[in-house]
Amino acid sequence: MKHIGRTKIVQILTLTDFGIEVNVKGWVRTKRGNKQVLFIALNDGSCIHNLQIVVEPDKFDEHLLKRITTGASVSFNGTLNKSNGSGQAVEILASEIEILGDCDVDKYPLQPKRHSLEFLREIAHLRYRTNTFGAIARIRHAMVFAVHQFFTQKGFVNIHTPIITSSDCEGAGEMFHVTTLDFNNLPLTEDGTINYNEDFFGKQTNLTVSGQLEGELAAMAMGDIYTFGPTFRAENSNTSRHLAEFWMIEPEMAFADLNDNMDLAEEFLKFLIKQALIGCEDDLLFLSNRLKEEEKDKKEEERSMELIEKLKFVHSNDFVRLTYTEAIAILKDSKYNKNGKFKYNITGFGNDLQSEHERFLVEKHFKKPVILTDYPKGIKSFYMKLNDDNETVRAMDVLFPQIGEIIGGSQREENYDKLVARMNEMGIPSHDMQWYLDTRRFGTAIHSGFGLGFERLMLFITGMSNIRDVIPFPRTPKNAAF
RNA sequence: UCCUUAGUAGCUCAGUUGGUUAGAGCGGCGGACUGUUAAUCCGUAGGUCGUAGGUUCAAGUCCUACCUGAGGAGCCA
Structure with a gap:
C-alpha cells in the first residue's frame, strides 16, 4: 500500500x-x-x-x-x-x-443498530465506539479543558491535593481504607485491635473524600486556588447520580465571603456551559436528537426541554439566590405542602430539605437554578462559618433541574476559638487537626470555596440521565469491572 | 441499605385464566438490486425462558430464596 x-x-x-x-x-x-x-x-x-x-x-x-x-x-x-x-x-x-x-461479527457485541444504555454499560470497554459515548467523551474533554481555562484566566493556582489521606474527619461519608497489611495475618496490639503502626504509613489511611481541607491550606498562602482530582466515597449509594469514584473541582478563595463564592460558582457554571455550546455543537446536536428520540413516546409535559435550548436558557438567566429560611417559607405556603403532596411535610425551621423539596423549588416554583444559603448549623459540616444568629451557617448549595445538588460550598469559619468550639460540639478530634487549625492560628483570613461534582456537570451538559454513562469506567457498589 | 419493578434468541421485546412443537422486529448469514444513508426485497440459522429449590398430572407462566439490571428514597458532589 x-x-x-x-x-x-x-x-x-x-x-x-x-x-x-x-x-x-x-x-x-x-x-x-x-x-x-x-x-x-x-x-x-x-x-x-x-x-x-x-x-x-x-x-x-x-x-x-x-x-x-x-x-x-x-x-x-x-x-x-x-x-x-x-x-x-x-x-x-x-x-x-x-x-x-479483523472483527468477528459473530462475537462482536456492537451491531449496526440501536443498543440500550444498560446493555452498553455491560460492555463499557467497547462503548466508546458508539455515537453516544464518542460524543460524551469529546464533551468531557472539552469540559476538563474549560475548567483549567476558566481558573487560569482568573489567576487561580491548580493544587494537587493528596489522594491518600490520614484524616478521617473530612465529614463526607464512608471512606475506603488504604493498607498494605496482610488480611490473613493482621498485626494486633496488646488489647487486640489492629496495630496500624505496622502499616505502610504507620497509621490508618484512607482514600480522600475531599481535597478541601488541604485546599484551604494552599489558599491561605496562594490566595485563589483550585483542585481537580479523583474523589472516593464508600457509601452504599445506588442511584443515577452517585459514584464511588468521581472527579471533583474545588476552588478556594482567600479574602472572599459567601457572596463572592456564589458569584464565582455562577460565573464558573455559565462559562462551562458556554464553552460546551461553542466547542461541542455537533456532539450536542447529536445528543439532543438522541434525547428527543428517547422521549418521543412520553407525554408533552413529561418531556425535558430541548438540550441546547436548556443550556442557553441556564446560561442567559440569573440563578435565584435565597436563604434556607426563605425556602422553608415558600415550601410551607405552597399548595403542594398544603395538599399533602410532599411525602415529608414542611412544618418550619429545622426540617432538612428532601429531594422532593429541592426539586419543587427548582423545577416547579422558580423553574431555574437556585442557590440556597444559610442552612441550620445542625445539618451542615463543622468548618462552615457560623452566622451571628448562632443558628445558621454560611453554606450554599447550587441546585440544578433533574440533577439536584451540583455544587456544595460555604464560607469557612476563620475564627480559631469558634472553629474549635464547633469541632468539640460535633465530636471532631481537634488535636489530630492541628495542621488545619494552624491556618486560623497564624494570619487567619475569611475564605470561601465549593465543590463541583464533575460528572454531575456532565449529566447536565449532555442531558444523559445516569451518571454511570458520563464517566468512562464507573465504580459503584458491586461494580468495578474493566 | 430500603421500596417498586424487571430478567425469554446476539440486541429490543411479545408470550392470555398454568395445557401440545416458545414467537416477532432488528442484527448475522445466503441471494436479488447501478449511488446507498439504521438502504430495500426474498430466504435462512439461532433458545438449559437469570440461578437454585418447591407446588402441580402439567410451570416461561404460581410460591420461596438468591444473583443481576432499572426507577425512586436515604447519603451527597
Missing part, C-alpha cells in the same frame, strides 16, 4: 480540494451496497460524523471486501470526491484497502 500521511475524518469533512489523494484510518460502522458499488461508513473518533468510503467491488479481491465488517479497523487510500449522495458533502473513492484489524 502506498504511503500517504493519515488525515483525520474531522479534517477530511472540511476539505474542498477534490481530486487529491488521502489516507484515512478508522473503524467500520456499516457497509451496504451491491455488486456495482459498496458504501462504507467509517468513524475514527475525531468527530461524531462518519466518512463515506465508496468502493467499486470489481477492483478489489472479494475475500478482502468480506473482511470489511462492522467493527473492523481499516486503512483506505483514495481520492477525495464531492459526494453524489445527499447525506454528506464529501466522500472517498477507494484506490487501496488494508485491513488493520
Whole structure:
C-alpha cells in the first residue's frame, strides 16, 4: 500500500480540494451496497460524523471486501470526491484497502443498530465506539479543558491535593481504607485491635473524600486556588447520580465571603456551559436528537426541554439566590405542602430539605437554578462559618433541574476559638487537626470555596440521565469491572 | 441499605385464566438490486425462558430464596 500521511475524518469533512489523494484510518460502522458499488461508513473518533468510503467491488479481491465488517479497523487510500449522495458533502473513492484489524461479527457485541444504555454499560470497554459515548467523551474533554481555562484566566493556582489521606474527619461519608497489611495475618496490639503502626504509613489511611481541607491550606498562602482530582466515597449509594469514584473541582478563595463564592460558582457554571455550546455543537446536536428520540413516546409535559435550548436558557438567566429560611417559607405556603403532596411535610425551621423539596423549588416554583444559603448549623459540616444568629451557617448549595445538588460550598469559619468550639460540639478530634487549625492560628483570613461534582456537570451538559454513562469506567457498589 | 419493578434468541421485546412443537422486529448469514444513508426485497440459522429449590398430572407462566439490571428514597458532589 502506498504511503500517504493519515488525515483525520474531522479534517477530511472540511476539505474542498477534490481530486487529491488521502489516507484515512478508522473503524467500520456499516457497509451496504451491491455488486456495482459498496458504501462504507467509517468513524475514527475525531468527530461524531462518519466518512463515506465508496468502493467499486470489481477492483478489489472479494475475500478482502468480506473482511470489511462492522467493527473492523481499516486503512483506505483514495481520492477525495464531492459526494453524489445527499447525506454528506464529501466522500472517498477507494484506490487501496488494508485491513488493520479483523472483527468477528459473530462475537462482536456492537451491531449496526440501536443498543440500550444498560446493555452498553455491560460492555463499557467497547462503548466508546458508539455515537453516544464518542460524543460524551469529546464533551468531557472539552469540559476538563474549560475548567483549567476558566481558573487560569482568573489567576487561580491548580493544587494537587493528596489522594491518600490520614484524616478521617473530612465529614463526607464512608471512606475506603488504604493498607498494605496482610488480611490473613493482621498485626494486633496488646488489647487486640489492629496495630496500624505496622502499616505502610504507620497509621490508618484512607482514600480522600475531599481535597478541601488541604485546599484551604494552599489558599491561605496562594490566595485563589483550585483542585481537580479523583474523589472516593464508600457509601452504599445506588442511584443515577452517585459514584464511588468521581472527579471533583474545588476552588478556594482567600479574602472572599459567601457572596463572592456564589458569584464565582455562577460565573464558573455559565462559562462551562458556554464553552460546551461553542466547542461541542455537533456532539450536542447529536445528543439532543438522541434525547428527543428517547422521549418521543412520553407525554408533552413529561418531556425535558430541548438540550441546547436548556443550556442557553441556564446560561442567559440569573440563578435565584435565597436563604434556607426563605425556602422553608415558600415550601410551607405552597399548595403542594398544603395538599399533602410532599411525602415529608414542611412544618418550619429545622426540617432538612428532601429531594422532593429541592426539586419543587427548582423545577416547579422558580423553574431555574437556585442557590440556597444559610442552612441550620445542625445539618451542615463543622468548618462552615457560623452566622451571628448562632443558628445558621454560611453554606450554599447550587441546585440544578433533574440533577439536584451540583455544587456544595460555604464560607469557612476563620475564627480559631469558634472553629474549635464547633469541632468539640460535633465530636471532631481537634488535636489530630492541628495542621488545619494552624491556618486560623497564624494570619487567619475569611475564605470561601465549593465543590463541583464533575460528572454531575456532565449529566447536565449532555442531558444523559445516569451518571454511570458520563464517566468512562464507573465504580459503584458491586461494580468495578474493566 | 430500603421500596417498586424487571430478567425469554446476539440486541429490543411479545408470550392470555398454568395445557401440545416458545414467537416477532432488528442484527448475522445466503441471494436479488447501478449511488446507498439504521438502504430495500426474498430466504435462512439461532433458545438449559437469570440461578437454585418447591407446588402441580402439567410451570416461561404460581410460591420461596438468591444473583443481576432499572426507577425512586436515604447519603451527597
